[in-house]
Amino acid sequence: MGDEGENVPANESNDSVVNQDELILAQQRQIEKEISESIPLVGELDSVTSLCKEYSTDDVYLEKIKDLASKYSHVRRTRPDGNCFFRAFSYAILEKLLCDKDSFNTFYKLAENSKNILVELGFQQFTVEDFYETYMEVLKRLSDIDNLDDAKKELHIIFNEQGYSDYMVVYLRLLTSAQLQKEKDFYSCFIEGHRTVVDFCHQEVEPMYKESDHIHIMAACSALNTGVRVLYMDRGVGSSVTQHDLPEGCSPSVHLLYRPGHYDILYP
């Protein structure tokens, strides 16, 4: 990454009319490429204390990791590409559902009915069908495997195959968008600026690589009829991590670790 910093001014002196925005985009693409080459979409299980390596000189974080380690044993990292919440959430919920056939079947039915809701909201039918079919294909493939360990392995493989993994992300983004639009009176209070819920969905929810906020998480949980606990770890005051359940008062089925700008999966 250090090299890019030097390349940029060099180009600039060659041609003073060069477009700054293009340079920024080029650098961004380069960083994205490096991330995608070095970090898997969804990683293997790691112990929570492995996080210490990232903060060896930061006492605030080290203190908080100690606190986190008292509540959780393992962490599964995801690629920081702006889709991390959607990818982590999808993976974690399916992994959890694999352990419970009944819940899995209920979820399967919910997913089966979701396409019509999207089409009714005005999404282009044949592209929605494209994502829906792939989503259902993945659910089908997983439900056909009887052995739990094999099913988990298959899930891991699917989520690390770029094409399938991204399709899972897109479909959850669409479901989240649909949920926001269905309950737009409620969600409009949480949107900053003068954007409508529909604008917000087009700009912040449906495009890939757009990072998620509280509002995305609330809508995604509500769309999949589940709850999530988010553990916030930052350099803020105190020696313990803050936790939030979304929606409030739920019994969470998914646990996520939030560090500024990024979500990973946590295991109790």
Add this chain to the structure above:
Amino acid sequence: MSLETKYNLRSPAVKRLMREASELRNPTEEYYACPVEDNLFEWHFTIRGPPDTEFQGGFYHGRILLPPQYPMQPPNIILLTPNGRFQVNKKICLSISGYHPESWQPSWSIRTALLALIAFMPTEGGSTVGSLDYTKEERHTMARASKKWECSTCGKVADILLNADKGFLPALTEEESSLLQNINLKAEDDPNQKQEVTAVDHDPENTFSEKLPKTTPIVPRARAAVFRKPTYNESVPRTAANCSNADTMMESETNEDTYQVQSQRSTDSSNRCPIEIYAILFVIALILIRRLFFLE
């Protein structure tokens, strides 16, 4: 179909493009697109110029290049028919105006991109890279000429839309129509593309030569003028002789140097001038004195 054996049908991008190809297989009166024979990731398209605009009656042909990450990343559109609105042989990116310029959505499709392109043609080009600001008349002339335009792969493209089933035009979805109101197109500023553009001028396939991109040549000329003016003001004395030559001097800096030398010489001689006159007067005076005193 040969495509089915060539590509991995398990790949979502391949499945998606096959689906789009079948969705778009029948030409409509307004647009048509299909993959080039053996490459699912490169398409050719034809659109009809939007009615009640200077593009009415025009048929515009181009290429669509699909990134391997499609539909996660947007298709690239390249126009081939001279049109007066977009430079030909230059990538145009689809994006939504507003907060984030690069917000392509995977739920859009090639059809969405074509509809957006048609909707965007009559909008103001401004100074956006890849845009051309031709007059209505010029664009109208190009629209008329475009009927005869031929693609080396697809032949006479106007015929494809003219032969389409009358009235066959799938309705816009709610999402599409709201999207078309705030869609934006911008060219990608790719240095490699610039060379392609100049290469087009020598392309015999183009029935009339596209004017050179207006932005590129103007910039160096403007910069040069700014550079030269101050040099001229500072170093050259403003005498009547070289003021009249000011324009010629702007042309090149070597000329300027010669003028400087000449003007310096002329100033020197004008300083020397009175002494010589005195000398001549002195000599004349001497002659007169000699005549007066010695000849008598």
